[in-house]
Amino acid sequence: MVKRSIFSVTLILFTVITCLLLFQAPVMAGKIKLNYANFPPAPTFPCVQMERWKVEVEKRTSGQIQINTFPGGTLLGAKGMMDGVIAGQADIGNICMAYQPGRFIVTNATSLPLGITDAKKGSLALLKLYEKYKPKAFKDVVVLAMFVNAPGNVMSKVPVRTLSDIKGLDLRASGGAAQILKAWGANPVGMPMPATVEALQKGTVKGLFSSLEVMKDFKFAENCKYVTMTETVFYPFSVIMNKAKWDSLPKDVQKVMMDLKEEQSLWTGTYMNEQIKKSVAWSKDVQNVEFITLSAAEKAKWDEKLGFITEKWIKGAKKKGLPAEDIINDIKAFAQ
Numbered sequence: 001m002v003k004r005s006i007f008s009v010t011l012i013l014f015t016v017i018t019c020l021l022l023f024q025a026p027v028m029a030g031k032i033k034l035n036y037a038n039f040p041p042a043p044t045f046p047c048v049q050m051e052r053w054k055v056e057v058e059k060r061t062s063g064q065i066q067i068n069t070f071p072g073g074t075l076l077g078a079k080g081m082m083d084g085v086i087a088g089q090a091d092i093g094n095i096c097m098a099y100q101p102g103r104f105i106v107t108n109a110t111s112l113p114l115g116i117t118d119a120k121k122g123s124l125a126l127l128k129l130y131e132k133y134k135p136k137a138f139k140d141v142v143v144l145a146m147f148v149n150a151p152g153n154v155m156s157k158v159p160v161r162t163l164s165d166i167k168g169l170d171l172r173a174s175g176g177a178a179q180i181l182k183a184w185g186a187n188p189v190g191m192p193m194p195a196t197v198e199a200l201q202k203g204t205v206k207g208l209f210s211s212l213e214v215m216k217d218f219k220f221a222e223n224c225k226y227v228t229m230t231e232t233v234f235y236p237f238s239v240i241m242n243k244a245k246w247d248s249l250p251k252d253v254q255k256v257m258m259d260l261k262e263e264q265s266l267w268t269g270t271y272m273n274e275q276i277k278k279s280v281a282w283s284k285d286v287q288n289v290e291f292i293t294l295s296a297a298e299k300a301k302w303d304e305k306l307g308f309i310t311e312k313w314i315k316g317a318k319k320k321g322l323p324a325e326d327i328i329n330d331i332k333a334f335a336q
């Protein structure tokens with residue numbers, strides 16, 4: 001009796017395990033793993049959007065795809081991201097185009113002072129700009145999403161109320177944002193966002209110029225007790241994939257990713273807008289940060305200093321044979 005029941009239990013177990021393996025096998029054999037590199041720490045918005053994309057792709061491909069995410073520069077860093085993805089060191093990567101300003105001339109036009117202040121609208125404008133002009137800078141990769149952060153404001157250890165307060169002030173920024181700081185008379189110090197944490201702590205910079213969600217996400221509000229509202233300039237980002245890896249993917253997987261492109265870009269813009277509100281509230285209520293609004297007369301002086309920047313970009317882009325005015329007009333129209 002005992003022997004027979006042990007036998008039947010073993011048989012049942014054997015059958016169950018065999019069935020499980022048989023059903024599992026095709027799925028496991030088809031599982032494609034992709035590495036996704038990102039340069040800033042996990043709690044920041046480029047990585048939050050990365051985790052959202054991962055979940056959506058895994059769900060929509062019914063487990064055919066497994067995305068392994070690498071936040072915090074653990075696979076590729078800010079400056080090596082584009083070339084690293086082209087070389088296949090990561091399958092997917094998130095780049096901030098401001099860190100290589102000369103490389104992404106068309107898409108970096110979104111960081112000109114064009115008066116767009118909404119991250120969702122800015123993200124859509126950037127994606128549409130890319131789709132219309134298909135800039136050569138992206139010819140070796142496949143674009144999976146494009147988005148911008150929210151407009152830049154000055155976060156600093158000392159109050160900035162007038163142009164004379166910002167004169168000569170060491171503030172961290174990159175690309176188009178650095179040009180704007182320079183036009184206001186500040187001393188822009190270029191470095192990718194993650195390096196700013198140490199620069200602020202050591203005092204090599206007195207503040208930074210970027211979107212306000214970093215006050216909370218990087219805890220900059222602990223160092224920077226003043227914010228001057230300028231609401232000027234985006235940093236454009238793009239999620240890119242290695243081309244050979246893309247070509248190796250099944251068509252239905254490619255379709256899932258392409259169908260997600262605009263949705264993901266808008267999702268990120270919306271997330272950014274919401275995160276700004278939370279960060280501002282936390283900075284005011286918990287960190288006692290003073291938010292400085294420029295008077296209309298003072299703001300006019302700041303704006304006046306930026307007049308030449310777009311003109312200068314147009315001249316430079318024309319020399320390179322680009323339809324510069326069309327690009328500017330398109331960005332403004334796409335952001336409506």
Ligand code: 3IO
Nearest residue numbers: 040044096149174193210211235
């Ligand atoms: C940014 C980059 C990494 C993580 C969070 C961020 N919020 C805004 C930016 C834009 C940027 O790259 C910069 O340098 O200000």
